[in-house]
Amino acid sequence: MLIDLHCHTWPRSACSALEPLELARLAAERGLDGICLTEHDRAWAPDELEALRAAAPIAIFHAVELTTDLGHILAFGLPAAAFSASAREVAAAAVEAGALLFLAHPARDGLLRVTRETVEFFVSVEAANGSDSRLQNIAAAGLAKGFRLPGIGGSDAHTAAEVGRAATRFAGRPTSDADLLEALRSGAYEALLLD
Template identity: 30%
Template sequence: MQAFDLHLHTKIFSDCSFIEPAELIQRAVQLGLRGIALTEHGVRWPDEKFDELRRLADPHGLILINGQEILASSPRNGMEGEFLVFGVRKSMVGSFSAGELVERVHGEGGIVIAAHPYKLSRGGKHHYYGAGNLIYELSLDALELCHPGHNERAMAKVRKAMEDLGLPGTGSSDAHKVFEVGSFVTLFANEIRGEEDFIREIRRGRIEARKNPFNP
């Protein structure tokens, strides 16, 4: 089994993060992760800059995946939650409803994972930071199950949706501080050598979400 933390923010592109990319890589190697995915808010790392990170990770055999976390909204619903996008070559700029986002990503051969779908919001008129029950109306590829913002109740809702929709669940730390890295992970049953394997295995559901794998 190969563990990936597939939802991470660095201070380079996410203002809310305190993580330096070099220390992120160092920490991931130290923990024995097979790979990590960067999912900055609304930004995909430019390829050249990402290649610099790869040069830091490669000697350790750590796989890096370049993704992004996109906030969807529509005139009908307002905020429609956040989504992890992989396999799209550029930052997804502009305004998308969740449905439009999924359609567009699939059109480009990528996958969409509902980020923390049942993470509660701290008030306001929106119940969740994630998509909530809207996940039932979308053709998603996976649902984030193990996430620091998901309590047992939220996880039960995700498990139910996974069953109803026939979707796999992912685990990720959504780390904004380096000590959080690897607190939740996704285990892949098969060897992952890069983005192609990563996307295919998630799509086929040959993954398993884990909580606190290094500190059970």
């Protein structure tokens, strides 16, 4: 099952030009089975998420991309009450909630800020990012090998042209956010750049 684990939609991510349903339709056309909404620093309201899921042609998952002092973090399974700009606070909350943290686009800027101690906050990194360069993705994929879980992949789409450029292929077929978290925890997936 192919899921794009990094997408931004308007208006919840002000920098995105993609309406949620448009994103879902484009992702379906381009062969994806699901997308995970990762807006910047904010969660979707549960009722709005439910309405989108009912209308979308593919599976919709929900996580977040947090802007922190260690760079951008993709957080899966983290309650909105724990969103913070302090990576240390986010990491403590993730342990408590059983959430998983991946350092986003690590070769763009993030890893430079991570120390021997704070690298422990992350189970892995984003190894394939559709908005990064080929060299940045090669570097990120190399970095992912140093972590306990494989790297993830996502388009980081903000516009129609970027939809479907990268994704994560799962061995299983997650159908809920809880399933997705378990699938990530299992390590049975791989990051892919698509074209």
